[in-house]
Amino acid sequence: MDSVDTPSQSLHGAVSDIPPGLLDGFVAQEVARGTLFATPGDARDQVLIVGQGRLRVYLAGESRELSLSYLEAGDIYTTHTPTYLEAVTPCTLWLMDTRAFARKLASDPSVTPAMMRVLGRLLANAVTLIEDLAFRDVPARLARFITGLTERRGRPLDGGIWLVPLELGTEDIASLLGTTRQTVSSLLNQWERDGILSRQGRRVLFIHALDTLRRLGAEA
Amino acid sequence: MDSVDTPSQSLHGAVSDIPPGLLDGFVAQEVARGTLFATPGDARDQVLIVGQGRLRVYLAGESRELSLSYLEAGDIYTTHTPTYLEAVTPCTLWLMDTRAFARKLASDPSVTPAMMRVLGRLLANAVTLIEDLAFRDVPARLARFITGLTERRGRPLDGGIWLVPLELGTEDIASLLGTTRQTVSSLLNQWERDGILSRQGRRVLFIHALDTLRRLGAEA
């Protein structure tokens, strides 16, 4: 139910408890890894619920991409938003046409609250991302990203140290933060030299000074 | 029904035809000019519909502000979003608690489509703003802002020239675009020297080469 997220949280909404009957009318579809499932131009407006797998939601400019978030099992999204949607792993998706979904909502108001919550969350997260881009420099964004990860995924060890699994490469992180591979790389190594964190292989992070990171993310 | 907008459109949704009964349960409130009506911290979650006046929706950083949009008569918004909301002119607002509104939605599904449309628009606009901030440089953003204004508010004159009323100062525009007064000022004057546009007083713009502006907004 949780997922890899933008600095703060994520530009998607998850329904922790899928209301009974929510899936009625949805059609399952398998999607191969690497498929570009939706693009901004698409006429096809759909509501989708992720059954299995991971999808990346992103925006694309001339020569850059900005990942908004990764969707995982249980997440809801709608293609009625000018974003790209790419399957990072093979996925099972539950799909429904937006129009049909609207009809469903009208006839069965019990689904409405869940949907509103999801949309509200989407919106709040989008606003938070705007805030990040507009007001915070890259170190602050990266620090917030890491503290967020730690809070959500980290496991505390002895001495205030946290173990944080990391399934994203430098490039992926950069894309989430709206910066470049190089900048992320040097910051991370700088912080490692400063003793704020350390790494073991490419998929594990140890956070030694979470408070320092919090401070870095708060200022600026 | 239209309003002063962000580069593309605006981070709000307007209900062109307020469905009959939508206003049931809303309470009117007068708000004096300059009032800070809502802040990110507020516990008070409300849905509001603007009856009269103008409100500015914005985010605030340490030393900067980013305006997301201006709300005008007919616009719907919800404070359930971490933004500031300030009355730029005296306003009449229709208010309703979010919880109560949710109940209303549940009992009267006919309002749902309107609400979904509004939320969807809000979201799409937020995404567009993110795109602008992440991918486009200031000249492109400003160009898009102006072409947008022209399309929505401009009146065509002879010879492909457009007259565009402008009720925003340099500073206000800068805040909408996430840049500074100085940068906007120099760009505008540069473009005036280039013959792309001209100005008459502080509230009127003449666009001479809309196509050039479009090109400036598209590239980068």
Next chain:
DNA sequence: CGCTGTCCGTCGGCTGGCCGACAGTTCGCT
């Protein structure tokens, strides 16, 4: 094992645009 492709670290150069400062302009008010 080697080989090849992908990922990561680091450096220097370059620049968009922020910031502070200040002078000139316009507007509203009395």
Next chain:
DNA sequence: AGCGAACTGTCGGCCAGCCGACGGACAGCG
């Protein structure tokens, strides 16, 4: 008319962070 406040234009200094480039480190694979 005349003053003060608010808005606008312009300049130079400065720096965060992008970009290109390149070498080293890990894989997976035959």
